[in-house]
Amino acid sequence: MTSCEPVNEQTSFNNPEPMTGFEHTVTFDFQGTKMVIPYGYLARYTQDNATKWLSDTPGQDAYSINLIEISVYYKKTDQGWVLEPYNQQNKAHFIQFLRDGLDSVDDIVIRKDACSLSTTMGERLLTYGVKKMPSAYPEYEAYEDKRHIPENPYFHEFYYIKKGENPAIITHWNNRVNQAEEDNYSTSVGSCINGFTVQYYPFIREKQQLTQQELVGYHQQVEQLVQSFVNNSSKK
Structure with a gap:
């Protein structure tokens, strides 16, 4: 292996x-x-x-x-x-x-694993000054964190939080920390799908910021894939 x-x-x-x-x-x-x-x-x-x-x-x-x-x-x-x-x-x-x-x-x-994802994260983000944004999907909440941080003037994060039966938290952030660097974005996803904990990092240091549609669309494909594995077992 x-x-x-x-x-x-x-x-x-x-x-x-x-x-x-x-x-x-x-x-x-x-x-x-x-x-x-x-x-x-x-x-x-x-x-x-x-x-x-x-x-x-x-x-x-x-x-x-x-x-x-x-x-x-x-x-x-x-x-x-x-x-x-x-x-x-x-x-x-x-x-x-x-x-x-x-x-x-x-x-x-x-x-x-039992799902331990906190879907109240959005409410907590608001207490830190993170802004809630319009979401392209009714099942998702969208947040943008662009607080002024002196040691990192390029700080910029997005959170897309899905509640309900199969919750998910998609985090998308700019890795840039100084003027010599260029903007580059990474993504992490934590989710619960049909009783399974599913985690992955689909995009690492992308030159372009990804949209909510791109990020959620990717996770929808992951959901379908994991569900197909479970459904396959019922057909054997």
Whole structure:
């Protein structure tokens, strides 16, 4: 494996390199809740330069785990974001990602934890002088933090907070701290999806500030992806 060990029991690497990423699936048991994940999303769990891929548990129903790290190649189309598993068209991006952590590939960490996300964060932000903004989505609250901080005159943060059944907090901020640097924006996402805690950092040091539509649109794709893994388990 490259960096993560998903299971304690015997691990099998009998699947070949993916062509589409969907040829095989691997089943995981999170404390009684199962996920069935197409193996192309499991690039972190490979051997021999991503030529040997994780296969389903030999002689068992599922790998018993508490955490899984899936990897997606993301690209923007006219219809919005697309999150792809490893395939023959995008394999060069994954190989570079596995080698040095760069390129348009994102790790998404999924845990079977009780949701501890605080959706009252917006109310607390207001007490610090953060401004509430109009939101492009009724299920999200939007906030902008542009307080004057002498030691960091370029301080600028955005918060998009989703309440309800599957809450999320998307934070987008400017990393610039001095005049010699240029603006560059990073993003972190904490969320709860169908009883799982899901965390990821989709954009690191982007030259352009991303819009709420871009950030929320990306998370909507993550929600659909995680939900599809759970739904797949009910079809097996």
